[in-house]
Amino acid sequence: AxxxxxxxxxxxxxxxxxxxxxxxxxxxxxxxxxxxxxxxxxxxxxxxxxxxxxxxxxxxxxxxxxxxxxxxxxxxxxxxxxxxxxxxxxxxxxxxxxxxxxxxxxxxxxxxxxxxxxxxxxxxxxxxxxxxxxxRTRATAAAMARLADRPEEVLVFEDGFLAREGGPLVLDEHWLAVPDTLTPDAPALADLLTTLGVERVGLVERERGQEPALVAGHRPVGVDRIEWVSGLALRVSTYELAP
Known part of the structure; x- marks a missing residue:
């Protein structure tokens, strides 16, 4: 005792x-x-x-x-x-x-x-x-595979760490990460996409119920949702080069 x-x-x-x-x-x-x-x-x-x-x-x-x-x-x-x-x-x-x-x-x-x-x-x-x-590993692999099958020429990630979740899959894809000091509507991003000759781009964000972002020099043409893990989802907004 x-x-x-x-x-x-x-x-x-x-x-x-x-x-x-x-x-x-x-x-x-x-x-x-x-x-x-x-x-x-x-x-x-x-x-x-x-x-x-x-x-x-x-x-x-x-x-x-x-x-x-x-x-x-x-x-x-x-x-x-x-x-x-x-x-x-x-x-x-x-x-x-x-x-x-x-x-x-x-x-x-x-x-x-x-x-x-x-x-x-x-x-x-x-x-x-x-x-x-x-x-989480399996769900992330499935979500990244769906992103890799997207029709856009380039995917732009608002969060570079999210793009890194793709692992070796990233090596074969045209994926870009927006730096913390840059927003999707910044002219610098539009200039880069123009230099690369990109006419159709997808913006990948975590789904938070936020308003669709603007991509400089491009017009929105569609939005898709990709389930991720533990109730989280990714939102892919598609943009085309504005005439």
Whole structure:
């Protein structure tokens, strides 16, 4: 039995919260699961149990929490979450896992049961992430194949990272990416298309319900929607060279 019932209750509360977070991620469907607690609930459990492990346990917890706070304060918030993830929290997570393992050894049967339950939940969330990655890869390949079959002479992507999703397929296609400093209606894009002798062009955007963009020197002639992944879709607006 735990010598300090209050610490045991705190550990159980954190464990329950971690389990709920993991279950919510599982029932909402396949997707990228963010968050240290949701993906590695054992780490949170270990940090809560650290005081029971004495001076060394508290020292490890200080390192883990200090590193996490430093990351949260200084990290750059941007896109590409699945690609970048919480790599700078790996040290904090590893410390939490070590504390959880030590606590399960030093604690009673109750601590070991909690350890096993949270380990299973963490593995389940990881499995969801792996399956989601497979689904996303296949869906992206299908969407890019449909783009490659488009009749336009050139496809212009508003997001260069989106075009890069095509992988080696891009090497055989006439695809352009609009720089962040340039908009589709910029004369520079029209000049480039004219230089290339392009009369029919497709503008690829993420579907957000926005108004169709304008392409300088061209008139719109049609819009198509291509399903992508996890409810996301791509919109391809077709333009022809204006007379």
């Amino acid at each position: 735990d010598a300090d019932p209050r610490r045991a209750r705190r550990a159980l509360v954190v464990s329950a919260a971690a389990l709920v977070a993991g279950l919510v991620d599982l029932v909402t469907g396949l997707r990228f699961v963010p968050g240290l607690v949701a993906t590695t609930p054992l780490a949170a459990y270990g940090l809560v149990r650290a005081p029971r492990l004495g001076r060394r346990g508290r020292a490890v917890a200080v390192v883990a929490l200090g590193g996490a706070v430093g990351v949260w304060i200084t990290q750059f918030l941007g896109g590409a979450g699945p690609q970048w993830g919480g790599r700078y929290l790996l040290t904090s997570g590893a410390c939490g896992l070590a504390l959880a393992a030590a606590s399960s050894v030093a604690g009673g049967s109750g601590a070991r049961r909690v350890f096993v339950a949270l380990a299973v939940m963490g593995l389940a969330v990881t499995a969801v992430g792996v399956v989601w990655t497979v689904e």
